[in-house]
Amino acid sequence: MRGRPTNEQFRQLLEHMVQTLKTEIEEGQYEPGADLPSEKALALRFGLSNLSARKGLATLAEEGWIEKIPNVGNRVLRRRQRVVLTLGLNETTMRNLGLVRLLEDFGRLYPWIEVKVKTYASGGEPGRAEAKTDNPPDVYTMNSLQFRQLCELGKESLVEPLDAHPGVFPLLNEDYTFRGVCRLRPLIFAPVVLCYNKRHFREKGLTEPNGSWTWDDLTACAEQLTEGERYGFCFHLPDVNRWPIFLLQSLGDSGADAEAKTARLTEGAKLCKRIVGNRRVFPTYMSESNGDIEQMFLEGRLSMVLASYMAMNEWKDAGLEYDISPVPFLTEPRTLYISTGAGVARTTAHPEEARLLIDYLAGERAQALIREHTLSIPAMQRTGQPGWGRQTANPPDRYGLYREMMFSCRTHRHLPVQPTSMGKLAGLMKAFWANMISEEELGDRIGVLVREAELHGTHDRGSPNVQLE
Known part of the structure; x- marks a missing residue:
């Protein structure tokens, strides 16, 4: 039978x-x-x-x-004419979205639409992709800092208005809204957290990190973890998604005038310098990217690192025994989060198909695939809830921690400087860390940037190399 x-x-x-x-x-x-x-x-x-x-x-x-x-x-139905869309993205977005799988699924839904991927040049910006090519993207993806820089330069019309998605975390819609108009749909986001090697803590008999840790707690623990060729703590210092955490934590949420903001930002810079200058904690490792630090963590040469949920996508198949905890704080918990949004290019010849792609990427079907196959956090709130679909990407035990951290999440727009001045601010930080400018000069020059932001003065068109990790 x-x-x-x-x-x-x-x-x-x-x-x-x-x-x-x-x-x-x-x-x-x-x-x-x-x-x-x-x-x-x-x-x-x-x-x-x-x-x-x-x-x-x-x-x-x-x-x-x-x-x-x-x-x-x-x-x-009548067979549709074949359409080719170009999707512009940063080089890490492919990994963070699990984009190959998503585009395959999109192709099954809309077989007449072919999507080609165009990667922005290293250190490049979405706005320059239009000016320097005969084939600009039909759909742009970018992070919130890149979007704010476009808006400050008066280039927000690079992408067409879109309705804000009611199902995403509200702070993400705010990231891509300018003068009351939403321009991009949030797709994923990732707070920066403290990642730690559980075996190292167990071998030293140390209590694992938790949400009550201050930077003094981290320093004391990292000094005990440092031994031989292993160091207790490190992160890629020049990265624009790492050092601003210290400045965000120093500000707090209370209102302050330009002088008080400058003093607080300077204190945050001093704390950062004190930690990275502690040779019992932080190695003199000349990392070129977050990837260098993450590799040292995978090899067991670092016990604790700052990394985002997106960065953990590199570790999902590594078999590393690690977990995560909130970033240590000064007076109140604060961390920086990174997000990716997608928008329809003003110049596209295929606006209907471009919107179909964005609706798909921001929709429940794609968001569920992102949750299942990556460690990036879907922008749609309910797809991240416990029990919603499978998760096969080997998450850390405390993966769901981000839901308890939302109150502490901030981004670059919460700093009291213009988005396009982030390049200048980064340059000041590097000079200060290298003892090439004094604390007094650092404060004076930060004060200039703060006052420029308050007065909406001249803009610096440079920006740091922004990656989504």
Whole structure:
């Protein structure tokens, strides 16, 4: 007696039916306006039940191949003209979104749309992708700092207005809204957290980090973890998503005049310098990127590092015994988060298809795939809830910590300097860390940037190399 097909066999039979009918439609066996065979005939042909055949037809209708006409049947739709979209992105966005899988899924839904990926030049900005090529992107992805820099330079119209997505974390919609107009749909975000090697703590008999840790607690623990060629703590100092944490923590949320803000920012810079200058804690490692630090962490040469949820995508298959904790703080918990949004290019010749791609990437189907296959946090709130779909990307035990950290999340727009002045501020930090300018000069020059922001004065068009890690 023949047994019932397994779930996998059923899936294969159903997929075979759907793909076969797509091929026959593409090859002209069923012309636009023609009716497909009945559910009963298709069920018999493909060895399925009538209900299963109906599911296959529903898939074809959902993907735009046919339309279901009540009391008539399933009619083949006019074949759409093939469209090629260009998607502009930073080099780490492919990894952080698990984009290969998403584009494959999008292609199954919209087979007439081909998406080609265009990576911005290293250190480049989305706005320059339009000016320096004959083939600018149809869809831009960028982070919130890049968006704010575009807005400050008066280039927000590079991307068309979009309706704010009601299902995402509210602070993410704020990141991509300028003068009351939302321009990008948030896709993913990632707070920076403290990542630590659990084995190192266990071997030293130390209590693992927790949300009550101050920087003094971290320093004391890191000094005990440092031994031989292993150091207790490190991060990629020049990265624009790391050192600003110390400045954000120094500010607090209370209102202050330019002089008070300058003093607080200077204190944050001094704390950062004191930690990275402690040779019992922080190595003199000339890292060129976050990836260098993350590799040293994977090799067990560092016990604690600052990293974002996006950066942890590099570790999901490494077998590393690690976990995460909130970033240590000064007086109140603060951390920096990074996000990625997508917008329709003003110059696109295919606005309808570009919106379809953005609706897909920000929609429940793609967001669930992001949760399942990456450690990036989906922008849609409910897809990140416990019990919502599978998660196969080997997350740390405390992966869900971000839900308790939302109150402490800040981004570059919370610093009292103009977005396009971040390059100048980074330069000042580097000079100060290298003892090339004094504390007094640092304070004076930060004060200039703070007052410029308050007065909306001249803009610096330079910006640091912004990656999404």
